[in-house]
Amino acid sequence: MRKLAAAVALASTALATPALARDDSWYVGVGGGVMIVEDMDLDIATFNNAATLDHKTGYDFEGVVGYDFGGFRAEVEVGYREADIKAGRVNTPGIPGSANGTGNLITGNFPMNGDSNALSFMVNGMLDFGDDDGLQGFVGGGVGVARVDVAPVLAGPWLDDSDTGFAWQAIAGVRAPLTRNWDVGLKYRFFNASNLDLVDQRGRDVSTRFRSHSILGTLTYNFGGAEPVPPPPPDGPYPPERAPRRAPEPARYRLRASRH
Template identity: 30%
Template sequence: MKAKGILLATVAGVSIAAASQSSAHHQGWYVGLEAGVNWIDDTSVLFERTRFTAVEIESESARSSWWNGNSSGSLEFDTGWAGFATVGYGFEKNWRVELELGYRDNDATLTREGRYCGGEELSLAARGFCGTRTYDGDMTEYTAMINVIYDVPLTEKLDLNIGLGAGVDYVQLDLSRNGRTLTDESDTRFAFQAIAGLTYQITKRLDLSLTYRYLNVSEPSFEARYKTLELDDLEKHTVTVGLRYDLYEDEAPLPPLPPQPPLPPAGPQQFIIYFGFDKCNITPEADGVLNEAAAAAKTQGSVKIKIVGHTDTMGSNDYNQRLSECRSDAAKSNLVGKGLSAGSISTSGRGEGELMVKTDDSVKEPQNRRATIDLNN
């Protein structure tokens, strides 16, 4: 029992530790077949005596003198074989749940300790015996288990499988001696198991498995001649090789997105500021636009800035030329004050030569009193 506890604790601990890993195990429905060898630990047997009928023991004195008490023995097993069929479903994050149907068969030898306590009034069938007797036969089992399994990835194609299961075990025991049957009965008991194994991916839908199972069956009992055979827990160890087939091929992972092409260099940007009549000072509104221009220039990095001043048609051409140059110089000084290099900024004036709004001479048009700021890489 101590070894069993250590095994279960180990399985549980590894399951928790591995919960954060990912796996490429199959998802969806699958089926599997396995075959291998089965060992059963030797177990103790209690022969619980039942009373004979009046036909078997005619006198009351004979009944009272018959074997007074129960006897014991041991049941030993040869190496046998086992087969399993499974159907299950694989979930994301490496978990699987499956229904497992199993078959195990082992030859068995029962050794019974006895003592002679009978008298002449007892029939031969009712007398006890001294020494030991052996009975030969076999134990056959059919299991139905629900398993929960976690797949731990070891390599791209190799997984470690750990899990636990619970269900029922239908046990048949057939024992006889010298052609005389001691028992040929069955019992159904609760069973639980721990599972550990390796799975290797042969193809996208077919796996090869190597699996160990520890199965514990709770104290089966069997009716026998004039007695009941009560067994301790049966502890079984099974090693199998099998194939597991994925009924639905997993969807191929989406190919990685191609790298995004580099963004094209930003095209020229133009900002426009406006001035009061016959003025070249920067208004609060114009300062806000120059803030945007300075921020854009810093974001783009290395840029060349071209500032051109303009006027309306009021005044002479010479005066308007000087006024347009004053406006471009004012815009440059503002941008330099905002952290841009003076060497990256060129200025010029066009006077009234490039009107935004065509007008006659001597017309005060606010949209013509402007400066343009062009950013070029």
């Protein structure tokens, strides 16, 4: 029974080991998934909401490097997201109807192609909660910069420009250990890049913003912190069969015999 109890204690320690490698350690991770872009309203010249771009479902990828302080994580992230444009709605005469961008300005609803994409560099902070030895949740956000490129095509690419500016995001998700060093997770991200100033083919100012919602699957490698100290066996610091033997007491009666 003593050997069985010691084996159970060691096994419980091994099961808890994967999560212990997260704290006080560096980690790297990758993620990817699907993305939905909110309709992009375009202010063209002096006309507010002159046009709106509707997108197909796109994709979102990321790579992160961070440090886990325990209940809080800090990380840097590089992300890229892209979605094809499927349609446009023009509320005021604002889109050229010819391929070279010099035709008459038209209004209405039109199928379109082209795409919108954003390359971002962010600094994130995450708060972790839940049991370290199983499913764990986290919430957080980040700030940084993003280069957003918008290129809708009707008869031609009437807008094909990019702008770089401030971006922020909100993040929530769950993760769980696969092994001592590997975690898998599921993450939701809301990404926002506002105040984008573009120029169309006619030289007019076009203002808009890029907002997206993403669901990402993640894979993280933890480099590992301090090794956990295993608990002593139930019966003390030594197994019964390896306990040190007590030295025999000196034979005082021999000393007494030698005096006679």
